[in-house]
Amino acid sequence: MRERLFPRTYQTVAAARAFTGETLATWGVTARQADIVLCVSELATNALRHGVPRGRAYRLRLLNFGCCLRVEVHDSGPGRSRILGRPHGNGLLIVEAVSDLWGVLPRSPGKVVWAEFHADE
Numbered sequence: 001m002r003e004r005l006f007p008r009t010y011q012t013v014a015a016a017r018a019f020t021g022e023t024l025a026t027w028g029v030t031a032r033q034a035d036i037v038l039c040v041s042e043l044a045t046n047a048l049r050h051g052v053p054r055g056r057a058y059r060l061r062l063l064n065f066g067c068c069l070r071v072e073v074h075d076s077g078p079g080r081s082r083i084l085g086r087p088h089g090n091g092l093l094i095v096e097a098v099s100d101l102w103g104v105l106p107r108s109p110g111k112v113v114w115a116e117f118h119a120d121e
Contacts, residue, residue: 004060006057008056019038043095054075067118
């Protein structure tokens with residue numbers, strides 16, 4: 001597992017992508033790198049737009065289980081992440097399209113939005 005805390009600023013989305021790319025390279029993960037980095041970008045952006053209160057940060061956690069890789073973005077804001085069909089962006093639709101599985105877990109405070117990528121696909 002590798003994780004990093006990022007402050008509440010949009011400039012951190014590029015840093016989150018870079019951290020993910022470096023982690024995947026360290027782990028020797030070559031399959032689906034573009035999909036994984038894209039999901040990190042979308043989940044980090046969503047956390048910044050909807051989940052990270054002023055003065056707080058979000059946590060990016062990457063877990064390699066061998067059979068699958070899991071991306072988690074933790075925030076401390078209210079609300080739930082979900083696909084609403086409203087014209088506010090397509091971030092979660094993209095995550096749904098390129099990951100094998102995704103979801104939202106409550107935490108106190110806030111939530112964890114995660115996506116998984118199976119190694120055999």
